[in-house]
Amino acid sequence: MRNKTTEAIPYRFALKTMPPHSAKQALAPARLLERLRETAEQPLVVITSLAGFGKTSLLVQWRRELLASGAAVAWLTVDASDDSATFIPALVASIRVAVGLDVPARSFDQLGQSGADLWIASEVLVQIHELARPTYVLIDDLHQLSDEHAVEFVYYLIRNAPPNFHVVASSRADPPFAVEELNAHGLYTQFVTEDLRLRLDDTIGFLRRRLGEDIDIETCARLHERTEGWPMALQIATAAMARKSDVAGTVAGLSGATGDIARYFSQFVLESLEPDAVAMLVRASILKTQHPELCAALSGVADSGEILSRLEQNTGLVTSVGGDGDNYRMHPLFIEYLHSLLEALPAEELRVLHATAAEWFAAHNMLEQAADHAFVAGMRTQAMDWIEKRLRHLGVQGRIVEVLAWLDRLPPEEITRREGIQLTAAWACALCYRPQDAERLTDVILARPGVTPEIVLQANIVRSAVAIHCDDYTRARGCIESYDPELGPLYCNTLSFVAIHTGFPDRARYYQQISDGRGRGARNFYDAMYGAFAVGLSYLIEGQASEAAGVFRAALERAEASTGWRSLPAAMQAAGLAAACWELGAEDEARALLANRLDLIEQAALPDAVMLAYLTLARYENQKGREGKAFDALNSLAAIGELRGQPRLVVASLGEQLRQHAIRNRVVSCRMLLGAIDEIVAGADRPDHGLEAELRLVREIAAARVALLDFNDEGAALALERAGGIAARLRRGRDQLTVKLLAACCEGSGDDAAARLFAEALSLAESFRLVRLIADDWPAALECLPDLDRSGLARGAGITPAFIERATERCRFGWVPEASGHKTADPKNRPAQLSAREMEILGALSLGRSNKEVAKMLDVGAETIKWHMKNLLAKLNAANRRHAVDRARLLGIIE
16 A cells, blocks of 8 residues: 655645635536536546636536545646646646645656656556545646647546546637547547526526525526526626615616626726727627628728637637637627727717628628618618618518518608518518508508509418407408418418317318428428417317427427527417426426516417416416416406407406316305306407307306306206317317316216216326326316226226326425425415315314214215315315314314
8 A cells, every 4th residue: 555645735836726716606507517427437528618607616616516425636727827847747736635646745846857747647547546536637727728748648647547537627628639539439528618508497596596586587587688698797797686685676777888797897808908909899899790801890900800709718708600700799798888888989980880881781782780780870761772672581581570670660651662661561560469550551552553463462361460460360261261272371370270269270280281391492480480389289279288399399499599589489489388388297397488578478479379378377376376476467468358359368367267266165256257257258249259169168167167166066067068069169178178077076977977087087188198187177176086096997097196196296285396396385375275075074174073973974985084184184284183174264264
């Protein structure tokens, strides 16, 4: 056994081998630490990213975790001045102290000299192998190591590493080693900037660790959007938030032009640059993306490209678009800071800058950017010519939001005068819920002398899209009465939504297949987005939530990649995906999908997307025990419906409010809501929008819930019979399951029939993976489960115990997914709905009856009473029978 020296690290190496402080609240996401754990056995892991993305912080956290596990950990920070004579001795010294190697201090004077290094490297590896202790060398800022001999020394250690020796390095550039062979054998992992860029769930997790669990998810989403996943900005912003009580206000006022972030830019970014470089950046900030050639034209700084490239490496505030160095993008917060400096320039200089940019963009056939800068420069006529040409191109590509942005900027007389803009603008208004503008523009188009049949056709399609956005399917069908099969692809989205709401959801998918396969070429983006939403919606109303989730998720990924996270196409697909995730039991994902998107959905999305988003939000808040917030969401849905003149949204809100009151046995509130629904559904003065059957379906299910609360099984059965007929006619599979479940709760249907109906509903729900069926539709149905098990119907219907467990656990009020951690139930929360049977048992308990007496009184078996008692105690958050009665009195359930 070798003798271990306790000699300290030579003083000249001490600072290089000392790790930085670790923040109390770690920023590195748990997913990154988990990936590091997965690669822990590899000889080389390199974390490669731009500055400000937390490479060093991640290494520090990894070091702390390794030490806690009992591993030996050496640390070394590389400086730009390091060569083999300084780096190699420092590295060996760090390893020596971390592991306790037998390397005399006098040997360090020989390191860095030819011949001595390979001997000492071999000796280090042999001793580490003999110790058989996991040993890690963490090297920070590896990109600063340029000495070839020092690089070769590190690579020698990696190539000859024993199984218990590992190197983990951070760098702003790819490692200076030939890693191909290691990579081919699975012995090398590289993390890149996108791995370190924070995701929304990372931001939420960090903020809640730092500021507490009560921070609103909307606030987290807004901060994530402003920082774009840049860890440095999040750290700075969070420090400011921790000092102030108004967290939401701090996020709303976050700016790169003021406060701590501006000081960071001033002190740590611009102070290190030459004045010419600063002047170039300020002038280049008028651009959305920075082309080095144009930056040079604006500032007269010839090496603009080198400056941008250097900033990318050193700060992470500038990133190369496409990675080729031809085009760069600045972080929005950095742009805000530069704009604050731009304001100091004379107005004439600013005009000249924009004119220069306009001419440069036009010369490079980038007409949108050219027109944008031309307007600012006062070049109106030239700008309009460029705009008209550009809008036609945007319309073909389906970039509707950009068209709409230009439409809002253009003078009305220019739109009226220029025919080339009108149809494109009409489409933009139709798809972004500006029906009055769309109708006005189509009127202008159709009133033109000599309008062609093709233009008339397109105008009618625009009008059908307006009708669908207005939830008027009678008018939508009227706009396509002259349907020509040869022109089918042009009508496909209208036909799909009409099919969904007239009872043919499968046809919606067929029409989309027609649109994809008629040889028209690639569909434009918006056309494809609305088509994908129609397909997802058709699956969702059939009850095929898993298939719907797949369609919505693929469309959402495309929308986010094309138009950004906060865009109407992304928000609309997120609404559909959130509803599907909710049905599948991914409740937290459903809520995260809607974060910071509800305003977009409310303003411009299809009525179906608005309904899905707000109903999902209300159910999420209700499940979490925040009943007030749930009803706030539903009241918002009703208000949107009233403002838009769309009764279906109002009825959906009332129906969901009634459902939430029903599961709490509030029969008076439910009767009032049913009356409000009846006023709308039976209203003689309400225009026919072709959605009568859907409104009637909501009404009949609501009536059945009220009847069940009144113990009127016959009335409930009649309402459910009518609802079932409508749901079957409209092929709304999810609603059919609701009808089956509620029908099983009607005792008048007979025990055997009810049990079979219940088994069928659960079997179908499991087939479609709808784990929220019982919790959302009628938690009281749980009392049927013991009979289902005893009769063998559950087993015969193929219902697995795992599915029953997942479905029933969600019936517990305030249930939290296991992955989110366990919470202590709030004693102030009201319990989940007590079934009629449980209310009877509770009344008997309040009179001091025993289980045997209650069973005899209700003419059921003792095992059935035990099952009900278990559910009753869980719903009331009670420890025993006496406690259950006390809790029920406290909550006002019994007198």
